[in-house]
Amino acid sequence: MSVDLTQGAIEALFSQSHINNPVLQVLKIREIVGSQGPSKYRLALSDGVHMSPWFVVVTELSHLVESKQLSPGCVCMLKKTNKSYLSNKKLVLVVLDMDVLQSAEETGGTIGNPSQLNAADSATSGRQVSDVSSSDTEAASMSGDTQGASASSMRGLMENSPMKMSPMKMSPMKASPMKVSPLKASPMKASPMKASPMKSPMKVIPIENLNPYVSNWTVRARVTSKSNIRHWSNSRGEGSVFSFEVVDQSGEIKVTAFNNEVDKFFPLVEPNQVYLISKGSLKVANKQYNTLNNNYEMTLNANSLIVPCQDGQGVPTVRCDFVPISQLENTHADTIVDVIGVCEEVGDVAVINTKAGRQTQKRELTLTDSSGKRVTLTLWGDEAQKFEVLSNPVVAIKGARLSDFGGRSLSAVFSSTLMVNPDVPEAVTLRAWYNQVGHSLHSQSLTELRSMGGEARTNWKSLSDIKTELMGHSETADYCSCVATVLFIRKENCLYRACPSASCNKKVVERDGRYHCQKCDKDFPDFKYRFILSVNLADFEDNQWVTCFQETAEALLGVSADALGCLRDTDEDAFQEVLRKVTHTTHVFRTRVKLETYNDESRVKVTVLEVLPLDHRQYSRRLLANIRTLSCRT
Incomplete structure (x- = not known):
């Protein structure tokens, strides 16, 4: 099977050009042995014309190397990559997703005669190597092994590799005993600032440059949000976790702490404050729980440091990409x-x-x-x-x-x-x-339908629509909302004596000074009042009798059933006043409409599900919108 490499892909990947799913050949693979955690691998890839040793695969793809699916000579397709920078500003392509298209045996050797891309830009001096992470230093072993390379293209790769560096080039003057003069070693010259442990290793880099292959980094960022502590327990044990998000001028990243680090950092981290954060572990972000625009996320460990920073100038407070x-x-x-x-x-x-x-x-x-x-x-x-x-x-x-x-x-x-x-x-x-x-x-x-009680839809209707549209005549009930005014409340039978049991609302019958519930088949010394309120509503077109049960009647009248029942039994005038105060008030009524048959007689029953106060401004806007709609039709 013949597979064509995507010529020009190497140059495009390391420039600002965009290229989809390039097909490349693997020339060399080396493990970055100095890295912590799971094994990490560095690749030298070729498009047949150019090659570059500056590719690193994420640990989630390490199984391709360990299972020998990804081996020198095979052909692969890069499906997703991310540009990242080492601490010396060197561009590295992190491979997030890839497919192996053809094994090394099927390929049969090096395709083309690739030369290293832009050696002047990719070459790294001894000074730069001393500043980069341990993963970069270890990667020098990848380019230093040239004895087994037979093809001229492979030899060119290794000889010109930016990581090819002998120990003698590692700034020997820094280790020379001649540099340490007695004067510099004297107590008078060795100022506390020069001996500060924070000055030498701290390299403040932008968040967008963070990746698992950079070490000795520090970011200066502002906390934009902080979660509460959550406790978890499963078959593997139990613990606690909290997370927060930080932002700087270049981007944002999620930071998570577990167990001991929760106790250590939760009291320290405060929203809207700026911190210097270092020595965290970086991994590919789990997009199921991480919505930030960053391919990585940070986890704090026992060595992590978070130091408050008084200089917050230039650090944004929030980073949002608002969508209309x-x-x-x-x-x-x-x-x-x-x-x-x-x-x-x-x-x-x-x-x-x-x-x-x-x-x-x-x-x-x-x-x-x-x-x-x-x-x-x-x-x-x-x-x-x-x-x-x-x-x-x-x-x-x-x-x-x-x-x-x-x-x-x-x-x-x-x-x-x-x-x-x-x-x-x-x-x-x-x-x-x-x-x-x-x-x-x-x-x-844009949210036209809203659930109510799991079954109803917001559906604005007038009272006449209930009749003219034959609402409730189908097999299922219809639901609608209307703006209406209370004209009359029927005081007869508006209350009934119910079973006092919490799970029963059936009517009780007084018998020998006690109250008997047929459903529970028990006698009780007392009862509770419940509403079954018949109300006549009217709007600009029609009127309609509706029924309000316990919760909706209490919301409409503003008193409980027991309180109103007590007034009916003891103070008729006060009872009448409660009903009178509600008359001629306007509300939003959410209703259920259904045709019911009783004693061979069918009639539409309208039951109130919810009583809400009328927002006159919103109601006026809706009326104006209806007027505009009608004017467009005429």
Whole structure:
């Protein structure tokens, strides 16, 4: 089988050019024996015209080398690479994903007569080698072994390798006894600053240059978010973990600490503070739990250092790539996005049961921006409870997950960062737009359908629509929301005496001074009152009788069933006053409509599921939008 190499790929990969899935030949493989953790390997690759020894495979691909699938002479395809830099600014290509297309036996030798690419740029001096990591020093052994190379191209690779360096070139003057004069060794000359252990090894490098093959690094970065401590327990044991995210001018990275490091660093790390971080372990990021735009993540260990830095000048406070809300409509579901908008609606905290059987809290926010669209953002757990309800704040969320539930909606995840009125230019621009124009606009919602009680949909209707559209006449119930005013409340039979058992609401019958429940087949000394309230509602077109049961009746009347029952038994005027105060008040009613048959008579029954206060501004916007829609049709 013949495989053609992608000529020019080596030059393209080490420049700013973009090339997809280049096919290259492996000329040499050497293990970086000085590295910590799993084995790491360095490759020399060729495209038949040029070659370069500056390729390193991630540890997740080491099994290809160890199983002999990836061997000198084989042909492979690079599916994903990442440009990274050593501490001496030397460009290295880290191979994140690759496929072996043809074995060395099938290839039969070196393809073409490759020469080393741009030797002047890739050559490394002895001074540079002394500054790079131990992995780079060990990689010199890869290029120093030339005795077994028979092909002229391989000999050229090894002789010109930037890592070919004899021990005598490692700055012998630094180790020479002639350099250590008595004067320099005297106590008067050896100042404490020169002897400081922090000055020599510390190399502050940008976050974007971090990779597992650079050592002795330090980053100066600001903490943008910090998680709570989470405790875990499984078959392998138990422990604790927390994580935080840091940012500098070049990028951002996630940092995680376990067990002893949690106790050591959790009290030290604070959001919005700048730190010098060093001696952490770097590995390929797990994108299932890491939403940052970085191929690597950092784990703290016993040797890690985090030192507060007083000089935070030039370190950004947050790094976001905000997406206009209108673009979410054409974005794939499950995409992680950064969004900023003005919060127009804040829902109440609701308690729900998860699939795992535990309870959690949720709260829904409605965000809008200058693109003329709105979207629902769901907060969970502590974030939902802690959210402070303000008057139309600017809300930014970094790392939200886009869902196609109910059109398009956003959901905060564990790694998301929520910011209220953030100090960023986009927030200033958005606030000015909303104060001048946005507050009077009715934006189109991308989240058109919202679940309610697991079965209903938000579906705005007038009371006449219930009749003219024959709602409830199908096999399943219909659900709708309407804005209506209370005209009349039927006081007769609005309350009944119910079984006091927590799991039973059946009506009880008084018998010999006790109250008997037929369902429980028990007698009780007392009872509880429950609502079954018949209310006549009206809007601009029609009126409709509806039924409010316990929770919805209490929300409408503002009193409990037991309190109102007590008034009915003891103070008729006070009882009447409670009902009178609710008359002629306007609310949002979310209802269930179903055709029911009783004694061979069919009638539409409308049951109120929820009573909400009317937001007149939002209601007016919706009416204006309906007017515009009608005017476009005429």
